Amino acid sequence: MTRLDLLKRVQKRKRQIGLTIDNIAKLSNLGNRTITRFLAGEDVKMSTVESVTHLLGLDFAGNETLSINELEQNRAKEKAIYMVSLVQDTSSLEQQGLDNKQLNLLIEQAKDSFLHQHQKSLWIS
Structure with missing residues (x-):
């Protein structure tokens, strides 16, 4: 596979998911300029290629390792865990923390909310 083939697959996946350069940069902990250079076909570090392709x-080689549905499920769960952990940390400070069963229920509810009601914010970091 050529670099051009890889770039085409990355661009296609980027469009399918609806990611912006800014989203990719933030989620992969890379700079906007680095992502722009990569997407323009300029030389970048292998670690940059790895970070971007893994994120997508x-x-x-640009072959799919996770379906778009799996990516969305994983991202929704990450965001849900983050959001619930903020609530749990605050509640724990007030000695009102939730047990594991309640936490898991909140995570699933938040995940479903990201997948169905707040999908536009799914990839915003």
């Missing part, structure tokens, strides 16, 4: 559920 692709391997180094």
Whole structure:
């Protein structure tokens, strides 16, 4: 596979998911300029290629390692865990923390909310 083939697959996946350069940069902990250079076909570090392709559920050759549905499920769960952990940390300080069963229920509810009601904010970091 050529670099051009990889870039085409990355661009296609980026459009399918609806990610912006800014989203990719933030979620992969890279700079906007680095992402712009990569997407323009300029030389970048292998670690940059790895970070971007991994984020998009692709391997180094641009082959799908995770479906878009799996990516969305994973991202929704990450965000849900983060949001619930904020509530749990605050509640714990007030000695009103939730047990594991309640936490898991809140995580699932938040995950479903991200997937169905707040999908536009799914990839915003």
